[in-house]
Amino acid sequence: MEIARDVELGEFDKTPEVAEATAETPGEMIPKFIKLHAKPNTKDWKRTESVLHKFDGLKDRPIDQIKRQDDPSDDWDAVRTKVTNAMSVAL
Secondary structure (H helix, E strand, O other), X not given: OHHHHHHHOOOOOOOOOOOOOOOOOHHHHHHHXXXXXXXXXXXXXXXXXXXXXXXXXXXXXXXXXXXXXXXXOOOHHHHHHHHHHHHHHHO
């Protein structure tokens, strides 16, 4: 009934406003990664956590806006891929 009313009023084809999806930041992803993947699956998770602290300078930037030149290390792509893959498995 609601759809028929909306069609009569000419409001049916209006799409609801959808908030733009924002990419997570390393500051949000790293703690999740440690909690959901590193702690349960690795004995040396504290070392992993300390290694990931080198990205603290990037913690407030959306992950999709971080470029290679922003990288504090040479293996950023490997780390980003590993964290992203682990997060998708953990969630």
